[in-house]
Amino acid sequence: MKWTIYIFSITLALWSCGNKSTPEENKAETAFETDTVVLTQAQFKNAALSVGSIQTKAIGSVLKVNGKIDVPPQNMVSISVPLGGYLKKSQMLPGMHVNKGQVVAVMEDQQYIQLQQDYLTAKVKQALFEKEFVRQKELNASQASSDKILQQAESEFKMQRILVSALAQKLQLVGINPSTLTEQNISKSVNIYSPIDGYVTKVNVNIGKYVAPTEIIFELVNPTDIHLALKIFEKDIEKLFIGQGLKAYTNNHPQKQYDCEVILIGKDINPEGFTEVHCHFETYDKVLIPGTYMNADIKVTNREATVLPSDAIVRFEGKHFIFQVINQLQYQMVEVAVGESENGLTEVLLPAKFKHLESQFVTKGAYTLLMMLKNEAE
Numbered sequence: 001m002k003w004t005i006y007i008f009s010i011t012l013a014l015w016s017c018g019n020k021s022t023p024e025e026n027k028a029e030t031a032f033e034t035d036t037v038v039l040t041q042a043q044f045k046n047a048a049l050s051v052g053s054i055q056t057k058a059i060g061s062v063l064k065v066n067g068k069i070d071v072p073p074q075n076m077v078s079i080s081v082p083l084g085g086y087l088k089k090s091q092m093l094p095g096m097h098v099n100k101g102q103v104v105a106v107m108e109d110q111q112y113i114q115l116q117q118d119y120l121t122a123k124v125k126q127a128l129f130e131k132e133f134v135r136q137k138e139l140n141a142s143q144a145s146s147d148k149i150l151q152q153a154e155s156e157f158k159m160q161r162i163l164v165s166a167l168a169q170k171l172q173l174v175g176i177n178p179s180t181l182t183e184q185n186i187s188k189s190v191n192i193y194s195p196i197d198g199y200v201t202k203v204n205v206n207i208g209k210y211v212a213p214t215e216i217i218f219e220l221v222n223p224t225d226i227h228l229a230l231k232i233f234e235k236d237i238e239k240l241f242i243g244q245g246l247k248a249y250t251n252n253h254p255q256k257q258y259d260c261e262v263i264l265i266g267k268d269i270n271p272e273g274f275t276e277v278h279c280h281f282e283t284y285d286k287v288l289i290p291g292t293y294m295n296a297d298i299k300v301t302n303r304e305a306t307v308l309p310s311d312a313i314v315r316f317e318g319k320h321f322i323f324q325v326i327n328q329l330q331y332q333m334v335e336v337a338v339g340e341s342e343n344g345l346t347e348v349l350l351p352a353k354f355k356h357l358e359s360q361f362v363t364k365g366a367y368t369l370l371m372m373l374k375n376e377a378e
Contacts, residue, residue, distance in 0.1 A: 035333040036326070037373045044329055050364035051325050052309070059305045059347055061340040063239060063298040067230035070278070071290045075222040077196055082173045084213045085109035087205050088189055092218055094203055098194040104218055105192040107211070112174065116186045119167040119178060126164050129157040198222035201290075221290060228260055228279040230296055234269050239300040240277060241265075246298040248279070258285065260296070305339060305347040312363045313338060313346055314370045322348065323369050325360040331369055 039047065085107035092104050136153040139145035168178040174190045202219035211217055228248055232240065244262040249255075259282040266275030279296075281288070313336070314321050320338050323331040339347030362369060 035373070037323075037331050037333070037369050039329045039331075039372070041329070043372070047365050047368050049362055049368075051360045052312075052363040053358065053360055054306050054308055054348060054350075055345075056304055057307050057345065058303065059307060059340055059342050059345065060299050061303070063236055063300050064295065065230050065232060065236075065298065066293065066295050067228055067276075068294060069288055069290050069292045070227045070229040071221055071223065072225060072227060075196070075198070075225050077194075077198070077220040077222075078216045079104065079192060079194075079218040079220065080213065080216050081107050081192065081211050082213055083109070083111055083115075083170075084211055085112070085190070086210050087207055087217070090203075090205070090207065092200050092203050094200055096200045098198060098200060098220065100194055100197045102194045103191045104194050104200075105205075106189050107174075107192060108189040110188070112176075112190055113186060113188050115167065115170055115174070116176065116181060119164070119171055119181065120183055120186075122160065122164045122167055126157070126160040129153070129160045133157040192217075194220060196220060196222045223286070223289065224284055226281060226284070226288060226290060227263070228281065228294060228296065230277045230279060231274045232266075232277045233274045237265065237275060240298065244298065246279065246296050248281075248294045248296045250292065250294055254295070258288070259283070306350070307345040308348050308361060309363045310341055310344055310346045312361055312366050313348070314366045316370060316374075321366075321370070323362040323366050325362065331362060333370070333373060 086109055087105060088108040089106040090104065092098070098104060133150075133153040133156075136145050136150045140147060140150040171178045171181065175193060176187075176190060198220045199222075200218060201221050203217075204215070204219075205211055205217045240262055242262055242265065246260050246262070247257040248260050249257045260279040261282065262277060263280045264278040266277060269275050308322060312322050320336050321333045322336055324334050326332055335351065337349040339349060341347070
């Protein structure tokens with residue numbers, strides 16, 4: 001029995017010793033709970049702290065958005081063959097540069113021959129009907145022909161003239177000049193010309209393939225007037241205006257920035273909650289091609305904000321803090337929210353319960369105080 005009491009007493013004593021807190025630990029807990037750091041004179045001298053008050057200054061916020069390079073409709077061309085035909089010749093490849101009026105393809109088909117034949121035949125008949133109309137007009141004037149015959153001759157002449165005009169338009173549609181067409185230069189092939197200066201982006205045919213009138217054989221783009229189409233969410237639209245400047249850059253080369261200007265702001269919101277804002281590049285760079293994804297920084301209108309030097313703000317456990325000066329050797333850590341930063345200043349949003357805006361805050365050396373506070377807490 002004595003041995004049992006003796007062992008129990010020793011166990012109780014050891015448990016009591018293990019749960020005792022030292023004065024230093026109690027002090028650390030108090031410091032951590034109050035978020036206050038107290039310096040000695042030596043620590044204050046070595047810390048080289050600077051203090052200052054919160055200021056109200058105009059600060060510009062930066063709106064970060066993204067989008068892609070786009071081309072206006074007038075700078076994108078899809079080439080097709082209105083009457084269809086077989087591709088006889090083409091040297092176009094994606095990325096190849098073409099000039100306006102350059103032959104991009106040679107098409108061949110029997111119907112081209114028939115169209116030219118119909119036009120020339122119609123022209124011959126038109127001349128014949130015209131002479132008959134003039135003859136009947138003269139006969140009618142001398143009462144040698146009835147009005148009905150004259151009207152019939154006039155009708156046939158006008159209908160033939162309409163036919164010739166329509167066939168001429170068809171010839172122009174396939175690239176044949178009707179004014180230079182004669183029976184000596186009838187051709188089974190026609191040339192397809194580029195309507196713009198630009199680059200080939202797509203080639204959808206090969207030599208010998210039959211191309212229907214509805215098929216697109218080439219797609220061309222003139223990139224000299226490319227636009228940057230940005231996605232802007234509804235809440236940010238009111239911050240933008242026509243003529244506003246911005247910086248655009250790609251993910252691959254963020255250090256290379258391009259100056260742009262807002263030229264068009266969309267007037268409708270899509271189901272995803274944003275609209276498109278079109279921007280013009282101040283200087284064209286041939287490495288910028290349609291479809292390239294880009295980021296953009298838009299500096300929106302300046303506004304009044306309460307700010308501190310950026311060095312006054314420290315980040316700890318995912319939160320932001322500043323140090324309020326209690327006295328020369330005592331500083332209290334205050335949690336804040338931060339806004340935009342500009343020219344070494346950062347917007348500081350103090351808690352609603354904080355009333356001492358006239359207080360002094362550490363503007364240099366805040367990180368040193370954070371380290372001291374953490375060491376005390378440990």
